[in-house]
């Protein structure tokens with residue numbers, strides 16, 4: 224496996240395992256007074272605390288605090304009338320200097336723990352270990368627990384997301400659909416990629432919340448394909464990326480790896496990076512989009528209650544329920560018949576994958592379609608106002624006027640008219656239109672001395688009408704296309 228070796232970074236290996244107390248010859252503190260104990264160092268309200276007390280004592284003491292605290296220090300601490308019982312329990316590592324400048328050791332001093340707060344220290348130590356060894360810190364279930372119904376589990380996850388990431392209902396619901404999908408990538412035809420937008424702080428909050436809830440999560444700084452090759456991939460992790468600079472190559476990686484079969488690597492060592500992924504990005508490069516993705520804006524809502532961070536045991540508790548949900552429903556997700564036929568072709572498979580993961584709940588599946596509606600509208604609007612969309616609209620309009628040949632320049636004039644009417648400032652040239660036609664699969668040819676253009680024959684007309692439907696342009700029945708049979712046909716299909 225990966226990094227599970229228990230390496231202890233110590234310059235002096237002879238004393239690194241000392242644990243509770245330093246060896247006699249270890250740190251010598253010239254400034255430390257005999258009274259300065261760990262209790263002084265962790266008592267910020269003590270007015271008498273000398274600066275020297277913030278460094279480790281010459282001879283750390285295991286004596287309970289009440290026995291070593293000077294009486295005046297105790298008096299100055301703003302504590303309740305009845306002092307809570309303090310125990311001293313061995314904590315995590317401190318890096319301290321010994322008798323010489325080059326003598327550095329790891330020391331595990333005892334920590335003052337009020338009765339009833341023992342679990343807090345345990346949690347702090349576990350968290351610190353998780354920082355050093357990623358698999359120690361990765362939230363994982365310890366087994367399985369009953370989750371009630373799909374709706375009950377959905378509500379638990381949604382409320383957790385709303386409270387931890389401060390999100391309104393729509394965003395937290397969409398994220399819940401994503402979270403559930405991360406537990407079933409092996410039963411889905413595609414693993415939708417979640418694209419998180421918003422401020423850096425909002426993105427960070429969402430990524431950390433997802434880390435507590437997704438299956439086998441790995442929170443990564445940036446998308447680095449070389450590093451991903453070294454990750455243990457059984458089972459595939461849910462990769463959560465914070466990536467401010469999304470290059471064209473990374474967009475391709477994220478998009479392709481939502482589906483099985485795309486390989487990356489070198490000869491005889493190819494890897495399929497198919498797995499659930501989420502990415503926080505500041506800005507999507509202009510003109511690009513992540514294929515098979517789901518967008519969620521993470522702008523926090525002040526109306527949402529801010530809850531304390533989830534404890535380790537709370538995370539394990541939810542993870543146990545999610546694992547039971549997975550093993551109870553894996554086969555049902557694999558055989559799901561859920562379909563959202565009314566959604567556009569680039570969103571429908573994403574909706575189908577997410578809908579398959581809310582097993583036995585038509586109510587949640589119906590809500591999912593409504594949750595996706597703004598994305599559908601946005602994509603249609605983006606598409607119809609893109610150069611491709613406007614070019615199709617221009618060709619459709621000109622061909623409805625009965626023209627059989629369209630010069631690129633003629634189409635450019637029409638496109639510029641449409642763009643201007645919508646408040647656009649760009650002027651498109653015939654060359655731009657030529658490129659766009661090629662992209663749309665409409666091929667131009669030389670039309671005499673006037674330059675290149677499009678011959679509007681029947682196959683071209685059919686293609687243009689299909690493209691108009693895809694881009695959501697120009698198919699509303701009006702006086703221009705009243706007698707167009709292809710428009711009438713498309714209206715019936717829609």
Ligand SMILES: [Zn+2]
Nearest residue numbers: 704707709710
């Ligand atoms: Zn028509």
